[in-house]
Amino acid sequence: MSVYDDKPWLARYAAGQPAEIAVEHDNAVDMFAASVARDPDGEIIRYFDGRITLRELDELSDAFAAGLVDAGFAAGERVAIYAQNVPQFVIAQLGTWKAGGIAVSVNPMNRERELEVILRDSGASVLVCLQGLHRDVADGVVANTEVRTVITTSELEYQTRGDQRVFGGVERVSCAGTVDMAEMIERHRGSVPPQVSIGPDDVALLTYTSGTTGPPKGAMATHRNVVFNAQTYRDWVGIGSGDVILGVAPLFHITGLIGHVALSLLVGAPLVLMYRLDPDVTLETVREEGATFTVGSITVFIALMNSPGAEKEALASLTKVYSGGAPIPPSTVKAFQDTFGHYIHNIYGLTETTSPSHGVPFGVDAPVDPASGALSVGVPVYNTVVRVVGEDGEELPPGEVGELVTSGPQVVSGYWNKPEETVRAMGGGRFRTGDVGYMDEAGWFYIVDRKKDQINAGGYKIWPREVEDVLYEHDSVREAAVVGVADEYRGETVKAFVSLRPGAGADAEELIAFCKQRMAAYKYPRQVEILDELPKTVTGKLLRRELRARE
Structure with a gap:
């Protein structure tokens, strides 16, 4: 379905103009x-x-x-x-x-x-x-x-x-x-x-x-x-x-x-x-x-x-x-x-x-x-x-x-x-x-990540969110957060922290293999650590900086 269908005011975006409202108070x-x-x-x-x-x-x-x-x-x-x-x-x-x-x-x-x-x-x-x-x-x-x-x-x-x-x-x-x-x-x-x-x-x-x-x-x-x-x-x-x-x-x-x-x-x-x-x-x-x-x-x-x-x-x-x-x-x-x-x-x-x-x-x-x-x-x-x-x-x-x-x-x-x-x-x-x-060409916006969170693994740029989205496709994963950690060979490599759904039994090796099948070789996490709970702000935003600090 197009973003414009049944939303006539949104059609203004097609002409590069936002729909407008007046401030009432x-x-x-x-x-x-x-x-x-x-x-x-x-x-x-x-x-x-x-x-x-x-x-x-x-x-x-x-x-x-x-x-x-x-x-x-x-x-x-x-x-x-x-x-x-x-x-x-x-x-x-x-x-x-x-x-x-x-x-x-x-x-x-x-x-x-x-x-x-x-x-x-x-x-x-x-x-x-x-x-x-x-x-x-x-x-x-x-x-x-x-x-x-x-x-x-x-x-x-x-x-x-x-x-x-x-x-x-x-x-x-x-x-x-x-x-x-x-x-x-x-x-x-x-x-x-x-x-x-x-x-x-x-x-x-x-x-x-x-x-x-x-x-x-x-x-x-x-x-x-x-x-x-x-x-x-x-x-x-x-x-x-x-x-x-x-x-x-x-x-x-x-x-x-x-x-x-x-x-x-x-x-x-x-x-x-x-x-x-x-x-x-x-x-x-x-x-x-x-x-x-x-x-x-x-x-x-x-x-x-x-x-x-x-x-x-x-x-x-x-x-x-x-x-x-x-x-x-x-x-x-x-x-x-x-x-x-x-x-x-x-x-x-x-x-x-x-x-x-x-x-x-x-x-x-x-x-x-x-x-x-x-x-x-x-x-x-x-x-x-x-x-x-x-x-x-x-x-x-x-x-x-x-x-x-x-x-x-x-x-x-x-x-x-x-x-x-x-x-x-x-x-x-x-x-x-x-x-x-x-x-994209239709006017939809996509957020890749925060600039400071980008991982540089041997010259390859990796956005943590892309890896997290793949992890969320696994039936056992409840929450996931990905950070870059020091690596002697690549300078930096990908590490994932995950919490599991109640009763799930996946281990780190299974999750790494799951990502490896679905991502380019330089992107999939080389390390996975399973935690009971991931650190997050009171608003529910996962705290990657705390996970980086653990490393």
């Missing part, structure tokens, strides 16, 4: 206010047995904002949010915007050193964190930063079910010297913060990159970025107020911030939160809540397939499924469709593109490149131009591999307090992604 606060006005009593957050309506979220975030202002918070200051997928994350983020502030999302897996780096770099004056994270991490860090106010909360708030599969070991903790969020909100309930002027180019979010090529950098996503890509998800997939959004991506990550939170605030659809991912709980939650849409890492969907409750009826309502953040093996897409009956649509973007810059149109199967076996990440989304360029910056024709350079309304305004790095990565309004790929 000046800022994310106005975007949310429009949803409140449409359906104030509609549910906007579901958290186990807890329910929050649009009207209630408006009141809760107003109270949070009023509490910030009462504590001396000024427009333009930063609020760091250090929490899992809980309602308080959304309340704090929205309340920060209402107070004219910038929300700084912090990975809840960060430890003392990592948290201190982000707090110091962002200059956050307020830290919102879970009680356990304050006790175990933040309490020893805050004194070394500019944080004036610490607001603590419990993941047990806003629900009464207390499912031990996700809350096991969680208890309420007394945090001396901090402000209790529930008490702060109750104290200011009914208050409305002073009105602030928020423009489309004002920074809404500081979202820190993973720091794989150096210290983490705070990407400055503006309100225009947030609103535009929330609309992109809405229109690209066809999301409305009748949908139910399943929050499987971490809210601190750009996918969760836009594909979950911002999308929910835009359309007024309920966002289902589960604190942290448990495959069995997720399957049960989809049944109970009738979830219809989600976007998450492919490792989430692999985990669901390997759950004891994996059966077609479990995800019957979840008809709109997207995955991004990590490469998707075609064999995994097929296995998911065989298990649950739904196709996983690829979507691609980076922190610096405020989530999607490319996507597979909903209802269309992405093509697979016959030469590399790579699944297409789709076509550029609305208002977006993507070029494939060579080493000297020249634009390459279809079929040739180069770096993807993206221009569009979703590209962030720069890196926080890093003007030189901003110019280097985004000079001239074109963001150099660092991802290597190509476009």
